[in-house]
Amino acid sequence: xxxxxxxxxxxxxxxxxxxxxxLRTILLSNGTIGHNWDWSIPPTSGGLLRYGYSSSFTWxxxxxxxxxxxxxxxxxxxxVAGAIGWDGSIVSKMVLFGTVVTSGxxxxxxxxxxxxxxxxxPTDIRKLFAAFLSGYFYSLSPFLYNDLIxxxxxxxxxxxxxxxxxxxxxxxxxxxxxxxxxxxxSFCLSVIAISYQSLIIAGSVxxxxxxxxxxxxxxxxxxxxxxxxxxxxxxxxTIESYGVIVQRYATSNSFSTSALLxxxxxxxxxxxxxxxxxxxxxxxxxSIPSSFMPAWIIATSLLVGASVAISLLKPRRQLAFxxxxxxxxxxxxxxxxxxxxxxVPALFANPNPIALLFSFNPQRLVSPSVLALAVTLxxxxxxxxxxxxxxxxxxxxxxxxxxxxxxMTTIWVGPFYNGNLGGAVDTFQAPSWYNExxxxxxxxxxxxxxxxxxxxxxxxxxxxxxxxxGHQGGDPLVDNxxxxxxxxxxxxxxxxxxxxxxxxxxxxxxxQGFYPTNNSAIVLATLNFTSVRITVVNSLPHPxxxxxxxxxxxxxxxxxxxxFLTDKVLNGLPVPANSSSVIIINxxxxxxxxxxxxLVGALISSDGSVLEMSNxxxxxxxxxxxxxxxxxxxxFDVKYVTLRGDVVPNFGPFxxxxxxxxxxPSYNWNYSRAYGILQDTSGLLLLxxxxxxxxxxxxxxxxxxxxxxxxxxxxxxxxxxxxAGYFNTLSQCVLPxxxxxxxxxxxxxxPGEGTGSPYDLNPSETVVEVHADRVDPTELVVHIQxxxxxxxxxxxSFDPRWHAFLGDPGRLGALVxxxxxxxxxxxxGFGNGWLVSKGGTLRVTAYYxxxxxxxxxxxxxxxxxxxxxxxxxxxxxxxxxxxLRRLLKGISSVMMRRVGFTVEYGS
Numbered sequence: 001x002x003x004x005x006x007x008x009x010x011x012x013x014x015x016x017x018x019x020x021x022x023l024r025t026i027l028l029s030n031g032t033i034g035h036n037w038d039w040s041i042p043p044t045s046g047g048l049l050r051y052g053y054s055s056s057f058t059w060x061x062x063x064x065x066x067x068x069x070x071x072x073x074x075x076x077x078x079x080v081a082g083a084i085g086w087d088g089s090i091v092s093k094m095v096l097f098g099t100v101v102t103s104g105x106x107x108x109x110x111x112x113x114x115x116x117x118x119x120x121x122p123t124d125i126r127k128l129f130a131a132f133l134s135g136y137f138y139s140l141s142p143f144l145y146n147d148l149i150x151x152x153x154x155x156x157x158x159x160x161x162x163x164x165x166x167x168x169x170x171x172x173x174x175x176x177x178x179x180x181x182x183x184x185x186s187f188c189l190s191v192i193a194i195s196y197q198s199l200i201i202a203g204s205v206x207x208x209x210x211x212x213x214x215x216x217x218x219x220x221x222x223x224x225x226x227x228x229x230x231x232x233x234x235x236x237x238t239i240e241s242y243g244v245i246v247q248r249y250a251t252s253n254s255f256s257t258s259a260l261l262x263x264x265x266x267x268x269x270x271x272x273x274x275x276x277x278x279x280x281x282x283x284x285x286x287s288i289p290s291s292f293m294p295a296w297i298i299a300t301s302l303l304v305g306a307s308v309a310i311s312l313l314k315p316r317r318q319l320a321f322x323x324x325x326x327x328x329x330x331x332x333x334x335x336x337x338x339x340x341x342x343x344v345p346a347l348f349a350n351p352n353p354i355a356l357l358f359s360f361n362p363q364r365l366v367s368p369s370v371l372a373l374a375v376t377l378x379x380x381x382x383x384x385x386x387x388x389x390x391x392x393x394x395x396x397x398x399x400x401x402x403x404x405x406x407x408m409t410t411i412w413v414g415p416f417y418n419g420n421l422g423g424a425v426d427t428f429q430a431p432s433w434y435n436e437x438x439x440x441x442x443x444x445x446x447x448x449x450x451x452x453x454x455x456x457x458x459x460x461x462x463x464x465x466x467x468x469x470g471h472q473g474g475d476p477l478v479d480n481x482x483x484x485x486x487x488x489x490x491x492x493x494x495x496x497x498x499x500x501x502x503x504x505x506x507x508x509x510x511x512q513g514f515y516p517t518n519n520s521a522i523v524l525a526t527l528n529f530t531s532v533r534i535t536v537v538n539s540l541p542h543p544x545x546x547x548x549x550x551x552x553x554x555x556x557x558x559x560x561x562x563x564f565l566t567d568k569v570l571n572g573l574p575v576p577a578n579s580s581s582v583i584i585i586n587x588x589x590x591x592x593x594x595x596x597x598x599l600v601g602a603l604i605s606s607d608g609s610v611l612e613m614s615n616x617x618x619x620x621x622x623x624x625x626x627x628x629x630x631x632x633x634x635x636f637d638v639k640y641v642t643l644r645g646d647v648v649p650n651f652g653p654f655x656x657x658x659x660x661x662x663x664x665p666s667y668n669w670n671y672s673r674a675y676g677i678l679q680d681t682s683g684l685l686l687l688x689x690x691x692x693x694x695x696x697x698x699x700x701x702x703x704x705x706x707x708x709x710x711x712x713x714x715x716x717x718x719x720x721x722x723x724a725g726y727f728n729t730l731s732q733c734v735l736p737x738x739x740x741x742x743x744x745x746x747x748x749x750x751p752g753e754g755t756g757s758p759y760d761l762n763p764s765e766t767v768v769e770v771h772a773d774r775v776d777p778t779e780l781v782v783h784i785q786x787x788x789x790x791x792x793x794x795x796x797s798f799d800p801r802w803h804a805f806l807g808d809p810g811r812l813g814a815l816v817x818x819x820x821x822x823x824x825x826x827x828x829g830f831g832n833g834w835l836v837s838k839g840g841t842l843r844v845t846a847y848y849x850x851x852x853x854x855x856x857x858x859x860x861x862x863x864x865x866x867x868x869x870x871x872x873x874x875x876x877x878x879x880x881x882x883x884l885r886r887l888l889k890g891i892s893s894v895m896m897r898r899v900g901f902t903v904e905y906g907s
Contacts, residue, residue, distance in 0.1 A: 007112075007128050008105065008108070008109065011104070011105060011108045011128075011131075011132055011135065012101065012104075012105050014104075014132070015100065015101045015103075015104030015105055015108075015135065015136075015139055016097075016101050018100070018104070018136070018139065018140065019097050019100035019101045019104070019139065020097065021417065021419075022100065022140060022416040022417050022419065023096060023097060023100065023419065023420075023421075024419045025418075025419035025420035026093070026096070026419070026420050026421070026425060026426075026427060027093050027096070027097060029427040030089065030427060030429065031043065031088075031089055031427035031428045031429040032087070032088030032089050032091075032092045032427060032428060032429065032476075033092040033093060033096060033425055033426075033427055034151075034425065034426055034427065034428050040151075040153075040476045040479050040480075041078065041088045041091055041092045041095070041153070041476060042082075042088050042476040042477070042479075042480040043087060043088035043089065043428065043429055043430040043476065043477070044082075044087055044088065044430050044434075044435070045081075045082040045083075045085055045086060045087045046082065046438070046482075047082070047088070047430075047476060047477075047480040047481075048078055048079055048081055048082025048083075048086070048087070048088060048091060048480075049079050049082035049083050050079075050082075050480045050482075051075060051078055051079055051082070051476075051479075051480050052075055052076045052077070052078055052079010052080060052081075052082060052083075053079055054075075054480075054777070055071065055072040055075030055076055055079065056071060056076055057071075057776060057777045057778050057851060058071065058237055058778065058848065058850040058851045058854060059777045059778045059799075059848045059850070059851065060777065061484045061777055061796060062479065062484040062485060063484075063485070063486065063487050063496045063797075064486060064487070064495070064496040064499070064636070064795075064796055064797045064830060065796030065797045065799075066496075066797055066799075067241075067799050067801060067848065067850060071233060071234055071237070071854055072154070072194050073194065074153065074154060074157060074191075074194050078091055088476070089427075089429075095153060095157075096148060098160075099144075099148070099156050099157065099159070099160045100139050100140070100144075101139070102160040102161065102164075103135070103138050103139040103144065103159065103160040103163070104135040104136065104138065104139030105135065105164075106135075106160060106161060106162070106163040106164035106167065107134050107135040107137075107138035107139065107163040107371075107374050107375075108131050108132060108134065108135035109131075109163070109164065109167045110134075110163040110164070110166050110167040110170070110375060111130065111131040111134035111135065111374070111375055111378035111379070112127065112128070112131040113167055113170055113171065114170070114319075114322070114375055114378070114379060115127050115130055115131060115378060115379060115382050117170070117174070118319055119382075119386075126382055126385045126386060126389070126398075127382055129381070129382075129385070129402055130378045130379070130381040130382035130385065131378050131382075133377060133378055133381050133405060133406065133409055134374045134375060134377050134378025134381075135374070135378075136406075136409055136413070137373075137374050137377055137409050137412065137413060138163065138370070138371070138374035140413035140416040141276055141370050141374070141413065142275060142276050142277035142284045142412075142413070142415070143159075143276050143277060143366055143367065143370045144156060144159060144370075145283070145284055145287075145413075145415060145416055145421065146277065146283050146284055147159065148421060148425070149283050149421055149422075149424040149425060151425075154194045154195045154198075155195055155197075155198065155364065157191070157194065157195075158191070158192045158194060158195045158198035158199075158202075159198070159367055159370075161188055161191045161192055162192065162198070162201075162202055162367065162371055163371060163374075164188055165185060165188035165189055165191075165192060165202055166202075166205065166206070166209075166371075168181045168184040168185040168188060169181075169185045169206055169209075169223065170209075172185050172219055172223060173209075173210070173213060173219050173220075175219075178219075178222055180871070180872050182219065182222055182223050182226060183226065183868045183871055183872050184872075185223050185227075186223055186226040186227040186230055186868065187230070187868070189202065189203075189223070189227045189230075189231075190227065190230050190231055193227075193231050193234065195364075196357050197357050197358060197364040198364065198367070200354070200357060201364065201365070201367060201368050203224075204368075205325065205368055205371075206220060206223075207220065208321075208325065209321060212321050226864070226868065229860055229861070229863075229864040230861055230864050230865060230868065231861065232857035232858075232860035232861045232864070233854055233857040233858040233860075233861040234854065234857065235857060236853040236854065236856055236857030236860075237850045237851070237853040237854045237857065239853070240801075240815075240849060240850055240853040241801060241850050241853075268333060268334055268337070268363075268366060269334065269337050270330065270334050270337065270338055270339075272334075273329075273330035273333050273334050273338070273366060273369060274304060274330060275300050275304065276304075276366075276369065276370045276373050283421075283422060283424050284415055284422075286422055286424075287415035287418055287421075287422035288414070288415055292414075295411060296411055296412070296414065299408040299411040299412055300411070300412045302408065303377065303405075303408050303409065303412060304373065306380060307323070307373070307376045307377045307379075307380040307381075308323045308326065308327070308376060308380075310379075310380040310383050310384065311323040311376045311379050311380050311383075312324075319379055322372045322375045322376045322379065323372070323376045325368060325369075325372040326369050326372035326373050326376055329365065329366070329368040329369030329372060330369045332365050333362070333365035333366045333369055335362050335365075377409070381405050384401065384405075385398055385401065385402060388401060430477060431477075431646060431692065431693065432690070433688075433690035433692065433693045434477055436688065436690075437642060437688070437693070437695050438481070438482045440640075440687060440688065440695060441482055441483050441639075441640050441695070442482045442483075444483060444639055444640075445639075445703040446703070446705060446772070446773075446774050447637050447703055447704070447705025447706070447774070447795070448483055448637060448638075448639040448640075448701070448703070448705075449483055449484050449485055449486065449636060449637045449638045449639065449640075450481060450482075450483040450484075450485055450638070450639070450640040450641070450642055451485060451486055451633065451636070451638045451640070451641045451642070452478050452481075452485055452642050452644060452647075453504075453507075453641060453642065453643045453644065453674060454504065454644070454647060454648075454649040454654070454655075454669045454674075455485070455486060455487050455500040455503075455504060455649075475647065483639075483640065486499065486500050486503070486636050486638070487499070487500035495726065495797060495829075495830050496797065496830070498723055498726035499636070499726050499729075499730070499829075499830065501653070501723075501726070501727075502726045502727040502729075502730055503632055503636075503730065504653070504654065505653060505727060506624070506627060506629075506632065506727075506730065506731070507629055507632075507674075507677065508654055508667065508669070508673075508674065508677065509653070509661070509664055509667075510664055510665050510667070511623055511664075513615060513616050514615055514616045514617065514618070514623055515615060515623065516614070516615040517615075519539075520537075520612070520614065520615065521536065521537045521538075521539045521603055521611065521612045522534065522535070522536050522537075522548065522601050522602070522603040522612055522613075522614040523535045523614060523615060524550075524599060524600070524601050524614045524615055524616070524617035525617065526617065526618075526619070526620060526621060526622050526718060527584065528718055529595065529620050529718050529719040529722065529724065529725075530586065530587050530588050530589060530620075531584055531585060531586045531587070531588065532550075532584070532585045532588060532593075532599065532617065532619065533582060533583075533584055534548055534550070534567075534582065534583040534584075534585065534601060534614075535580060535581075535582055536548065536569050536575070536580060536581050536582075536583065536603060537578070537579070537580045538575040538576065538577055538578065538579055538580075538581075539578065540577060541577055542577050543574035543575060543576050543577055544574060544575055544577075544605065544606070545568075545569075545572065545573075545574055545575075545605070545606040546568075546569040546570075546575050546603060546604070546605065546606075546611075547566060547567065547568050547569060547603075547604045547605075547606075548566070548567050548568075548569060548583060548601055548602070548603060548604070549564050549565070549566050549601065549602040549604060550564060550565040550566075550567070550585065550599055550600075550601050551563075551564045551599065551600050551601070551602070552564065552592070552593055552597050552598075552599055553597070553598040553599070553600065553616075554594070554596075554597040554598060555592065555594075555597065557591060557592040557593065558592045559591070559592065565585070565591060567583055567585075569581050569583065588619055593619050594619065595619050595620035595621075595719065595722060595723070595724050596618060596619060596620065596621070596661070596723070596724065597618070597619045598616055598617070598618055598619075598661060598664075599616065599617045599618075599619055600613060600614055600615075600616050600617070601613070601614035602614070618661065618724075620718065620719045620722070620724040621719075621724050621727055621728065621731075622718055622727075622728050622731050622732055623731060624730070624731035624732075624735040624736075625735075625736075626735060626737075627735060628682075628683075628735060629678075629681045629683070629684070630681065630682065630683030630684060630698050630699070630700040631700065631734070631735065631741060632730060632734065632735070633698045633700070633701070634698060634700050634701050634702070634704070634741040634742070635730075635734050635741050635828075636795075637701070637703075637704060637705055637795055638698055638701065639697065639698055639701040640687075640695060640696065640697055640698070641678065641684065641695070641696040641697075641698065642693060642694070642695055642696075643671065643674055643675060643678060643693060643694045643695075643696065644671075644692075644693045645671035645691075645692045645693060646692055646693065648669075649668075649669045654667055654668055654669045655668070655669065675694065678694075678696055683698065683699050683700045684696045684697070684698060684699070685697045685699055700741075702741075702742055703742075704741060704742035704793075704795060705772065705774075705794070705795050705796070706770060706772035706780065706782055706792070706793065706794050706795070707742050707743070707770055707792075707793050707795075708768035708770045708784070708786070708790045708791065708792055708793070709743060709744060709745035709790065709791045709793055709827075709833075710766040710768065710788075710790050710791070711744065711745070712745050712746065712747055712791055712827070712833075713733075713738070713739075713744065713745070713746040713747075714746065714747060714748070715729075715732060715733035715746040715747070715748060716748065717729050717732055717733065717748050717829070718732065720748050726829070729829040733746050733828075733829065734828075745791055745793050745827050745828055745833060746827070746828060746829075747825065747826065747827055747833070748826075748829070766786065766787050766788040766789070766790055766839070767786070767787045768784065768785070768786040768787070768790045769784065769785040769786075770782060770783075770784055770792075771783045771784075777848075778847065778848035778850075778851035778852075779811075779845070779846070779847055779848070779851075780794065780804075780844075780845070780846040781808070781843065781844075781845050782843070782844040782845075782846070783842075783843055784836070784841070784842040784843070784844060785840075785841055785842075786836070786839040786840065786842065787839050788838075788839040789835075789836060789837050789838060789839065790836055790839075791827070791833055791834070791835055791836070792804065792822075792833065792834045792835075792836055792844060793827055793828065793831055793832070793833050794831060794832040794833075794834075794846065795828065795831045796831060796832065797830055797831070797832075798826040798827075798830060798831060798832050799832070799848070800824070801848055801849045801850050802824065802832050802846055802847075802848055802849075803821050803824070803846065803847055803848075803849055804821065804822045804824065804834045804844055804845065804846040804847075805819045805820065805821055805822065805844070805845055805846075805847075806819075806820070806822065806836070806842060806843070806844060807819065807843055807845065808843065808845040809845070811847055811851075811852040811855055811856075812852070812856065814845075814847045814849065814852060815847075815849055815852040815853060815856065822834040822835060822836060822844070823835040832846075834846075
């Protein structure tokens, strides 16, 4: 059924009015809309421009650098908005409002087509009303309500386009030939492709529907083929990176456990899926007054139950498809909480495309159930109204029933009408100090970073009850700052966040009492990750029987009488006067002591009296002998430190929710205390104090994003790979005087296999001058003058997709290995290192291979896009253009004859 254009127009106007009224409070507020988790639209036009620019690359320098595979056209469009002067206030509200309106219109079109495909006669008011009701629910569904609070722009954008994609798809299936609907379906799939999860869901629904139709597989294959070439720009990069992504998860011992845990705590219960709310049920419920809850439950239960039952009673497969899809989707979306819990481990316990996409974000599995529920609501509403018309033929009664259906649906989506999503979102503006800080730090050398303290970024200026108490959040001021920082919540890799926690520990922690005095009679020290060494000295003037009690300040140790360990010195023999003895506690985990626990020991005499208490010890952690904050900052290429009083830390030992380290003062992050620490730090200069924030310059900073090292030291890190290992990397390898930032480098166990014979040269024998130019985030060009072999260090997170070559093979040559690649290994605990085995005047070019695949795929995508646009504008198969084609053919024949005559005459 072709929906009248006037009806679509009036429906769009109605959904616009509904969208504005349901979001009125936040749309009319000043500032950029901020959300609880993933909302990251920058408030300034400059931030939007940087946001769009970074989205065109698969490597992001922020957070010590991290890689992806998906280029986002949506984010590029937001960057264009910033380029023309729009700020986050305009863009964020347009995105929110546009999502509601687009969701309603696209579902209206889909439902109109579904209803019209199984009914006869002209489009009447009942069909249009039923379709409107379907779009009304979909545009204000409980799931979308919670999704908007979550703030994942890509997810609710694809939610809005999903029905439109199916609308064109169903029309393409009904057509007798390849037509414009195939192209439009492919375009919609390309929009949905900004989210891998949504693309898999949409493709699965389309395949399932094609299977029900049986004869439409050919058209589906045509659509998939066109979509494949349209999206070659990201498909090529995904294929190129797939092995690396799988390897990361495959080497994780916790993948299976984490995946199944997420599918339990982050998946909805059955009733949550039945009502179309999804996992974030609490946000929706909090917006429903307790006195109104019974009415909401009754209205929702009646609508859902009746809609599914009525649609299943229809004999046509096209109608039965939607309630069946709803039930199947709910069963899958509920994960370990639903009827298919026995099947979930087989699907999600091992790394595979489905597990990688959905195991850590299973909420997206709810979206097809909401779509199917909306269509089912429209179909059943029309069936009820049509049945009533045949039996009663009273317009008044039919009108009353229609109003009743509208009221019940309004009750179902009622929380949306509070105008501000229940207060779970807020608007904010960039603080006044931010623009000045950006101007002061702009123009710094390539690779210079700014460190925001505290490093986690839940802005307390976003005063939602959830975020202001320090929960996870996204602060676009940090994510899109002029200079990159060490860590953000958006970091994919674990390393930067653990390094950040370790740096905060060293900066802000008070370790008095952890260092033993010179004449201590009992000293605790970390021997290795699972062992503690206890050194005891008998300071009594005579031999004595001595013992040791080891207390764990975190926990009661199981298997002990009093909750602590007791051991005898020298196996119970008398300890000579002024002599020392050593006790080793091995396999501390087996005794119930966990890495990170704080231990303290007591030296006791034979009668049990305490002679002396030991220093404290953090199990598995090695505290540095000396601490230089400016050196640590330089190690991470931090030139500026921005201390903020408008954020609440959301992770780390000093966040409001902890965990704080027992034995340390229970400090929460405090601006005044942090200010005092920075003020007392040698090598930091206060540039500007705004009272709520302050900017400091690290005077020890020198550009070292790319540098040459003539020696590679081996630093055996205690607890490597564990959280403690990141702390110990800084204390064991970076802080000692033997390490010079921008000159030295270290590996944990050598460069490894395949790197050739590691050179161990005296620095005085090899002189290297390096000049690096970063062409874009994914390409480095390094000009080198060296007297001999050396190591090239790139201080962003190690990724095997970085490839370096002598000379410049070009992106295509690098992608297909036309040149010899330099040996690549991890250096300095997180960075990229390459072995350059000769000296001279050299040029080294490093490419991030995923971006190279994007460029190759983009050529295919652009060519396909132009061909599709040509087909849409001038369909060569459209019979309505037959006369135009005859005219063009005639003109062509005349021109050919003239050309042929000229050629013949000239010969």
